[in-house]
Amino acid sequence: MALKERVAILISGRGSNMDALIAACQKPSFPASIELVISNNPDALGLDSARKAGISTQVIDHHSFGKDRQAHERQIDAALQAHNISTICLAGYMRILTPFLINNWKGRILNIHPSILPLFPGLNTHAKAIQAGMKVHGCTVHIVTEDMDQGPILGQAIVPILPFDTEHTLAQRLLKQEHILYPQVLKNFLRKEPADCSTEALLNG
Structure with missing residues (x-):
């Protein structure tokens, strides 16, 4: 069986599209596996859904970084790299990405x-x-x-x-x-x- 691509999902809220992606990726024939869910919001309801599905979650609260958006994204990038992620899916992620993350993952953020x-x-x-x-x-x-x-x-x-x-x-x-x-x-x-x-x-x- 071919190895699945390692995908991360970024959410800010309930994550209903995240749930749909998780369900699809659980099928043996699907070419991806959800390996990480990151939220900028510690109260995001989707975090519980991801945990119940056995997926690693990480909260990287943007409020902790003040106006330094790139510092926030550097921590996100580090988490993605640590989990060997190949593709990112945004699912109700309510932050506009900076050129730092977009260029680091050029063509690999959906x-x-x-x-x-x-x-x-x-x-x-x-x-x-x-x-x-x-x-x-x-x-x-x-x-x-x-x-x-x-x-x-x-x-x-x-x-x-x-x-x-x-x-x-x-x-x-x-x-x-x-x-x-x-x-x-x-x-x-x-x-x-x-x-x-x-x-x-x-x-x-």
Whole structure:
């Protein structure tokens, strides 16, 4: 059996996309193993989920570093190196990375963003899509670069925006597609295969 790629996940909160990645990586045929979960938030609910799954966790609280973002990331980098990580997945990590970490892990940091990029980068994407009168909304897995939410796109999924959708209902329906898309894209990325997550296959209400 081929060795699995060693993956780390960075979270700040509940980590539902982390849970989806962990579940996928537990399958023998999946080409990755989650070896480390790092959070900048000591109260992140996802830490308990990771521990229950038997995964090493580490809290590197950004508040301890004041405004020195690079010092914070140097400690993250040291933890990643110590665990022999090859690929990083951001899953609700609410910190903008500096060039230090991005360049040290160039082309090896993936992120999932809740919009059909390049539409609606940044925060409040569900509200923005509804306010813009969009008929569809979606999520994107992309490689992280120094330009926020503008890295190469690896896969996307869409859902319809229904007439009576609110931010909450749209977010909940889209989250189900995020949980499908992220593991599939990670698998394809590690196998150096093109994405096979067509929007038609993932479109549902």
